[in-house]
Amino acid sequence: MPHVDKTPVNTGEMLQNVVAWPIRILFKLLDYPISAIQRLIGIRRMPWLFLLPNLAFFGMFVIVPLFMNFAYSLTGGTELFLRDRPLTGTEQYGFLFDCENYADPVSCREDRFWKGIFNTSVFIFFQVSFMVLFSLITALVLNREIRARGFWRAVFFFPVLLSPVVVALIWKWILLRDGILNAFLISIGLDRILFFVSPEWAMFWAVFVSIWAHMGFYTLILLAGLQAIQPDLYEAAEMDGTSKERVFFRITLPLLWPNMLVVIVLALIKGVQVFDEVYVLTGGGPGTATQFIVQYIYNTAFTNQVQNFGLASAASMVLGVVLFVLTLTQLAATRRRDNG
Amino acid sequence: MVDATQSPRSVGALLGARRGRGKLHWTDVFTYGYLGFGLFLMFAPVVWLVLSSFKTPAGLQEFPPTFLPLGQITAEVEGYDEPLLLFDVTMEDGTVQQLAQVRRIGIMAQMVDPENPGERLQIPIAAREPVREMRMAWENYRDPLERFNFMRYLWNSVIVTFSATMVTLLINSMAAYGLSIYEFRGRNAIMLFVIGTLMIPITVILVPVYLVVTNLGMINSLWAVILPGAATPTGVFLLRQYMLTIPRDLIEAARMDKASEWQIYWRVVMPLAMPAVAVLAIFSIMWRWNEFLWPLIVLNRSEVYTLQVGLNAFQGELDVQWHYILAMTVVTLIPVVIVFAFLQRFITTGIASSGMK
Numbered sequence: 001m002p003h004v005d006k007t008p009v010n011t012g013e014m015l016q017n018v019v020a021w022p023i024r025i026l027f028k029l030l031d032y033p034i035s036a037i038q039r040l041i042g043i044r045r046m047p048w049l050f051l052l053p054n055l056a057f058f059g060m061f062v063i064v065p066l067f068m069n070f071a072y073s074l075t076g077g078t079e080l081f082l083r084d085r086p087l088t089g090t091e092q093y094g095f096l097f098d099c100e101n102y103a104d105p106v107s108c109r110e111d112r113f114w115k116g117i118f119n120t121s122v123f124i125f126f127q128v129s130f131m132v133l134f135s136l137i138t139a140l141v142l143n144r145e146i147r148a149r150g151f152w153r154a155v156f157f158f159p160v161l162l163s164p165v166v167v168a169l170i171w172k173w174i175l176l177r178d179g180i181l182n183a184f185l186i187s188i189g190l191d192r193i194l195f196f197v198s199p200e201w202a203m204f205w206a207v208f209v210s211i212w213a214h215m216g217f218y219t220l221i222l223l224a225g226l227q228a229i230q231p232d233l234y235e236a237a238e239m240d241g242t243s244k245e246r247v248f249f250r251i252t253l254p255l256l257w258p259n260m261l262v263v264i265v266l267a268l269i270k271g272v273q274v275f276d277e278v279y280v281l282t283g284g285g286p287g288t289a290t291q292f293i294v295q296y297i298y299n300t301a302f303t304n305q306v307q308n309f310g311l312a313s314a315a316s317m318v319l320g321v322v323l324f325v326l327t328l329t330q331l332a333a334t335r336r337r338d339n340g
Numbered sequence: 341m342v343d344a345t346q347s348p349r350s351v352g353a354l355l356g357a358r359r360g361r362g363k364l365h366w367t368d369v370f371t372y373g374y375l376g377f378g379l380f381l382m383f384a385p386v387v388w389l390v391l392s393s394f395k396t397p398a399g400l401q402e403f404p405p406t407f408l409p410l411g412q413i414t415a416e417v418e419g420y421d422e423p424l425l426l427f428d429v430t431m432e433d434g435t436v437q438q439l440a441q442v443r444r445i446g447i448m449a450q451m452v453d454p455e456n457p458g459e460r461l462q463i464p465i466a467a468r469e470p471v472r473e474m475r476m477a478w479e480n481y482r483d484p485l486e487r488f489n490f491m492r493y494l495w496n497s498v499i500v501t502f503s504a505t506m507v508t509l510l511i512n513s514m515a516a517y518g519l520s521i522y523e524f525r526g527r528n529a530i531m532l533f534v535i536g537t538l539m540i541p542i543t544v545i546l547v548p549v550y551l552v553v554t555n556l557g558m559i560n561s562l563w564a565v566i567l568p569g570a571a572t573p574t575g576v577f578l579l580r581q582y583m584l585t586i587p588r589d590l591i592e593a594a595r596m597d598k599a600s601e602w603q604i605y606w607r608v609v610m611p612l613a614m615p616a617v618a619v620l621a622i623f624s625i626m627w628r629w630n631e632f633l634w635p636l637i638v639l640n641r642s643e644v645y646t647l648q649v650g651l652n653a654f655q656g657e658l659d660v661q662w663h664y665i666l667a668m669t670v671v672t673l674i675p676v677v678i679v680f681a682f683l684q685r686f687i688t689t690g691i692a693s694s695g696m697k
Binding site for chain 1: 365367370371372374375378379381382383385386388389392401403404405510511512514515517518519521522524527530533534535537538539540541543544545546547548549550551552554567568569570571576600601602603605606626629630632633636637648651652655656662665666669672673676679680684685687688691
């Protein structure tokens with residue numbers, strides 16, 4: 001549960017002081033009109049006043065768009081404004097789901113959509129399983145009695161803070177035709193590989209770079225879970241002379257499982273929405289080999305010659321349903337973890 | 341404790357850093373192997389980026405690449421206006437001599453000895469090696485900031501990050517205050533609604549939010565990036581959980597002293613909630629500085645690009661100028677490194693305790 005009991009470090013306090021004084025004046029000035037409103041509406045209605053700005057933002061940029069998105073998906077044409085768009089009913093959905101064989105993207109009328117779903121599924125399968133595996137190994141390693149644990153934790157964590165564009169450019173520079181990885185391959189007597197020309201390699205690196213960038217986040221959650229396991233359990237096991245393997249499978253893993261579940265579902269939610277790093281790294285290529293569902297929506301609505309907002313919205317609704325189910329699972333998993 | 345200098349078993353204890361136990365388990369070896377490999381895999385790409393960013397375009401073209409940024413040494417030679425490139429030349433008799441190149445014709449090069457500029461020598465180009473020293477190409481950093489719009493992108497990113505974080509902190513803390521300090525009908529429903537918005541990330545509502553932003557006349561203005569993401573459900577949730585722990589007596593006492601609700605919010609509750617506010621501030625700064633997809637959609641003119649969008653546009657150009665891209669990638673990286681260096685413990689505690697990023 002979000003409970004932060006560490007006070008900010010000194011640098012944080014210093015920053016606060018620099019920013020603080022104009023804010024103090026602003027808040028003081030706001031006191032007059034807001035106190036006047038309080039006298040007018042009474043203290044019992046005050047919570048609504050405090051909620052108003054945030055709820056207005058939610059309404060304007062989340063709730064209204066959600067309903068509009070559904071409305072968009074029922075219209076056709078290329079106009080942006082809803083009133084100019086002809087109503088087409090479920091035609092967009094029909095178009096998206098018009099397939100002879102759902103297992104074969106090429107047989108679908110909108111094959112790019114199915115290719116996107118297919119690619120995203122492949123990506124999620126490998127990315128989530130390997131990310132959870134490596135996060136678990138890293139968390140286990142960091143949980144041992146190692147020297148300078150803070151330093152090692154930072155080593156695995158810092159890519160989480162890098163922007164996706166930076167991450168993609170760092171790796172693109174390494175993987176280029178004349179990049180250092182190819183130089184290494186040639187120096188050990190192998191052939192040069194054109195990583196962004198081969199669909200399999202492009203997918204491999206999309207998965208790899210994404211794990212590299214996000215692993216630290218999941219490691220932290222698992223590490224927190226490991227550190228919450230009662231040490232006396234391990235002491236008791238040691239007294240009984242239990243082997244380390246047995247301790248791992250009988251104590252660590254079962255007690256960590258609720259955290260693992262949270263990590264898996266969180267990784268799935270992020271994985272379904274993969275776009276940034278891969279878009280900069282491969283541009284979706286070669287061809288459509290690494291084009292994912294979010295990029296399909298982005299291209300359909302904003303970059304294609306014909307801006308097909310209706311089709312993009314219909315695809316968004318499909319993505320939304322998947323995310324809805326995943327988020328419910330996440331909330332259930334978090335609840336189970338926190339309530340034991 | 342085993343005496344580390346005498347017992348042969350204690351070498352293992354030392355390596356495994358498992359104080360007080362002698363046996364070296366395979367997991368101890370694995371631990372340090374894994375950490376070493378992790379250090380390389382996580383840091384080497386960034387080190388390589390920084391080293392490469394100081395290379396000249398010619399240096400970047402080289403294959404196989406050199407580790408350090410190197411530049412060829414030139415020499416002023418009497419009788420020549422331009423400085424000449426220096427080479428180590430293996431002469432026919434096997435000795436190595438340092439010569440300056442006048443010009444290259446096919447596979448032969450005309451060279452002179454800087455000490456004795458009168459005599460010209462014909463040298464096959466295979467017999468010479470450039471003389472080089474470490475040289476930092478600072479112009480990779482200077483040029484894009486001066487000639488291209490990068491200073492503008494940097495500034496836009498700073499404005500977006502700063503204002504969006506301020507708006508987020510204000511409206512999220514107000515909402516959290518309303519949801520934690522008061523008991524009122526509908527409170528749980530509102531809380532559920534806030535958590536519900538977690539399920540609707542921007543990727544699901546790209547088109548309609550684009551329409552809303554267009555209707556508000558904000559396309560190609562920084563407001564289009566600042567406002568839509570300002571009300572974060574995670575922020576409200578984080579702050580509310582923290583504010584719930586503030587003792588009610590404090591608030592009652594303030595009311596006795598005739599403080600207005602607004603005063604209680606910013607003079608009593610906000611100072612007490614500072615640790616949580618700081619966590620949210622750091623998160624918000626990270627989110628905004630790194631944001632990519634949404635700015636990519638709403639910012640279509642170069643003057644309003646943020647760093648991330650500008651960097652992406654630059655790398656997508658036909659004639660990719662990697663020396664500039666690498667340098668600007670390093671510039672984009674620096675604020676994050678600074679934040680991380682100072683607030684690392686704070687960020688990791690925040691993530692570990694809230695389970696979000």
